[in-house]
Amino acid sequence: MILRPSNLPKLAACPCYEPNPNAGPAAERGSALDALFRARMQGDMDPSGMAHDLNAEDIGAVEWAVTTLKVLAGDAQVITREEDCCVTIPGFEKPGTADALILGKFAHADLKTGQIRNYREQMAAYALGLMEMHFASEWTAHLLFCDQRQVVTLHFSYDEAKATVEKVIAAYRDAGKQPAICDYCGWCDKEMTCSLRRTLAQNALSVSEPGFLFEAVLADNETLGKFLCACAVVNDYRGKAEETAKERLQAGATIPGWKLATRRGPEFVDHITVGHHIQAIGFGLVLAAYGNLSAKKFRELWAAKFPQTPFPEETVKHGHTSLSLRQTHKN
Ligand code: SF4
Structure with missing residues (x-):
């Protein structure tokens, strides 16, 4: 895997995380809004050339980000051209790309779509690279969460940014690293093959063992919590297993205990x-x-x-x- 700043928050949660190469619809929307944001910042007001279908809500979210960034920048010049926002970061094979640089204010901004999450490690990486490029000892990162209309501002000293980035990279490069179940498992390329998730699934499936006592699970809060965590992982496996079974049954295979059922579509008037x-x-x-x-x-x-x-x-x-x-x- 090529180390990218955008992967750092995920690697901070699990050093074994690997990005899934198939970007989902949320990632595609993020890229489309990013492109519109850059275009609007550069004075292009026509979103019709965008590859992704953008609705009024999407356009409103980008408008908010553009207006907010202009307020944050004040009199300072803002650069959004991708070529001018490249950031060379120590420890990374390839440069990263910030969404906007606020010249003279030692600050950058990043547009974020979807729910508010942790982006601290990614912002620390940009801040570190930008501090090196601009000979600065402090840096500010503005996260523009356009769907929530919320700004989260992070400040970094050079030492802080360096320590944050190095800690994640060291854990990622550690030969003895271990997986850690986290919020990013659903985006991870190892979602279905991860050893830790398999162990958790096995724990939940042990309910079918003769000695299993469900009353014992319910009786103890600690055991109840662990059981539910294991069930959540099994549920992910179940979705994938159902998809696979449907495909195979459609192709004529036999899956013991299962068959395809057809349901007539509902009647409606358009x-x-x-x-x-x-x-x-x-x-x-x-x-x-x-x-x-x-x-x-x-x-x-x-x-x-x-x-x-x-x-x-x-x-x-x-x-x-x-x-x-x-x-x-x-x-
Ligand atoms: S699936 Fe495994 S490797 Fe991937 S993020 Fe989750 S715990 Fe880490």
Whole structure:
């Protein structure tokens, strides 16, 4: 694997992490928003040439990032051309690319899509390289979380950035490194082959052993937590196993105990036809039959129709709060 700054937060969580070469839709959206962000910062206002379909929400998120970066930069010049944002980082085979450099302020900015996560180690790598290139002893990194409209600012001294990066690289290059179950397992190329995940799955599958006592699992909180962690890993394996079984059954193979079941698709009337009859039936009746619209969808419609008018947040209603179980650590 070629060491890249973007992998550092994952390697900090598990030194055995390997990026999956097949970028998912979230990564593709991230790249598309990144391209639009650079284009907008360089004065190109037409997103029609973008390879990825961008909706009003995506464009609104990028607009927020552009405006926020301009406010953060103030009078300072901002550079976003990829060729000018290359960063040579000690310990890395290839240079990284920051999203924006704020000249004269010893700062850079990085656009982030999706949920707010830890990017400290990646930002430390850029900061280290940029401090070397600009002969600086301190550096600031602004993370622009455009989906949440939130800025997270990190400050690094040279020593701090160097120690952060070196610690992750040393753990990654350690011949005796061990995997650590983490939030990035689902993005890891070893998701289905990792020895630690296999052991966890085996632990959960031991429920089928004759001596297994489920009452004992329920009786002890420590055992209950471990059992649920193991079940979460088995669930990932189950998804992959179901996919494989479906493909093989379709190809004519026999999987003992399983067969393909076909379900007729649901009957429906498309929205264009409904539109033709809506006046005759009555808007109120038809809309009531459609039910509630998600706040996200309504925000998108509003942003597309009234880009200059703030969304009326008071129209959003909240459903009942429900309780669910969330994993806080993985093993
Ligand atoms: S799947 Fe294994 S190697 Fe990959 S991140 Fe998870 S624990 Fe680490």
